[in-house]
Amino acid sequence: MLVFLLRRLAQSVFVLIAMMIVVFFGVYMIGNPIDILISPDATPAEIAETMTRFGFDEPAYMQFLKFVGNALQGDLGRSFVHGESAVTLILSYMPATLELAALGLFFSVAIGVPLGVYAGYKADRWQGRAIMTGSIFGFSLPNFWVGMLLILIFAVELRWLPSTGRGETVEVLGMRLSIFSENGLKYMILPALTLALYKASLVTRLARAGTQEALMQDYVKFARAKGVSETRILLVHVLKNIMIPIITVLGLELGSMIAFAVVTETVFAWPGMGKLLIDSILTLDRPVIVAYLMMTVIIFIFINFTVDVIYTLLDPRVRVKGEAS
Amino acid sequence: MSILDVRDLQTHFFTDAGVVKAVDGVSFSLSAGEVLGLVGESGSGKSVTGFSILRLVDAPGRVVGGQINFKGQDLAKLSDREMRALRGNRIAMIFQDPMMTLNPVLRIETQMVEAVRAHDRVSHKAARDRAISALAKVGIPSPTERLAAYPHQFSGGMRQRVAIAIALLNGPDLIVADEPTTALDVTIQSQILAEVQQLARETGTALIWITHDLAVVAGLADNISVMYAGRIVESGPTDAVLTAPAHPYTQGLLGSIPGHGRRGERLTQIPGMAPNMARLPDGCAFAPRCARVSDTCRSSAPEITTFDGRRSLRCFHPLVPMTSSA
Ligand SMILES: Nc1ncnc2c1ncn2[C@@H]1O[C@H](COP(=O)(O)OP(=O)(O)O)[C@@H](O)[C@H]1O
């Protein structure tokens, strides 16, 4: 177990280094921020002065080494636009994205698992087929389109829910969250649903495949031979078995949910990290872009790690192997 | 009075390759406390027969004909709900592979308590007590502690004991034991065999013991039914069938048991392979492998004849004289 954890840690470090290189030079390529930082009618002397101040006059590799040196001390640079430390800036936008992702995750499980289990149970019937057809839409409809459709229906036509921005927030553990206030929650529903749609389809398919497989197992037949009801077989015997792969995949997907909430946040003007990224790209705010990507990588690594641990806790067979080694 | 009466049972599988008549006109009956050995090579339809009784045949299979009467009620006429109330309560089943029958992610306690509470509205505590005493009955040491364990913490033999304990939980009238010892090694096999025999005798539970090994049922069963290609080809009291088999197939099965034939005799094997159930020959299904085959056997299938009062046979060329046919 320890060996396994150490190996995972070493892998993570490699990924981190590789990402640093890719991210830094990738962002370096997309344009010269100086064009945006100073007014068009600045004198060459002013331009040169600004270049020196931000260190743009040095060769790329020197800039990179400096970046790595600072990064190792937890400093990913200062936003050109906001003047704040990029990390602090991103962290201040993070709670909004995290709570949106959490609610999205909740929706995708709450929608996907029951639909999938039912579809697996009725795999050969029209109910099962209908659910599977529906999930294809969930997979293929683009996020922004779904978002706009939801806005059109629930905000514009029905006027049930607000469409943009973030409602009231309450302070919890030093973070401003809207998930705990009724008004704030209303603002979250549409973007969270939009974010959840793809994952819900994924969960539906996973749950269906898992259910179908579990239903063929001897232990289900034995449970039936014991006289256990179909409901209990599905809710206890099947569900407990399929939750292991579902949690694994969802955990991995949580990373992408946080990292790529970009489109959804833009459509709903949700002030999260994704929206910050888009704004930073538009202003070529290099440190923020780089810091965002680096933090995304770290989140991914952290989540994968956590998933492994949860997986171990869920599956008694893995648990014992771990204890033995 | 018989507690189970199976008449002309037909269970077919509707596969892409055609209709497989896995069970094709099987009849037998059991009285209370009786042990019936259902014997035949793998693929002969023994398990499907067992599952048909519990109404647990998986698609694409279906019971398409015959009658199963359990304590006077026609099982086919019961609603799903009524059938579920019977399963695990009046009729229990033990499966072949103990590694697969218990749910790997649920504790033994969960799996035993639910079996009690599916039929009895008792407290968790009461159900748990019943589980503990059932585990003790099948010889599981420190049952109270073992309840908290997961299946993978038990050996194969112990898991099968758990499955047997589950079958005993509600004091059923009938247990269908589908090759419960086949996957276990020989010493454990005989231990479990002896225990089950004793338990069945104590509780007066009727037992259908399915096996491919005649030797296993020799000391256990009151009656034996020998199955071949979905049909019972010979049945009768165990002693009579074993000492004077009437069907060439039964004789073949006996010939492959070590120590059964006379001293110095070689073990014989039935020539040929178990038939492809999707394309059975016309006439007697055993004809291609039979030493006594004649033209009649290839063109028409033998009907059931009874003889000796309590024996029956499907063969044109019996190995024993057919006396006093009733
Ligand atoms: N799910 C299935 N699909 C198609 N055919 C099946 C299925 N299950 C069983 N059969 C057929 O039924 C026959 C009898 O199977 P089974 O009762 O399991 O044999 P055994 O005597 O070894 O227990 C098999 O030879 C096979 O042809």
Ligand SMILES: [Mg+2]
């Ligand atoms: Mg079988």
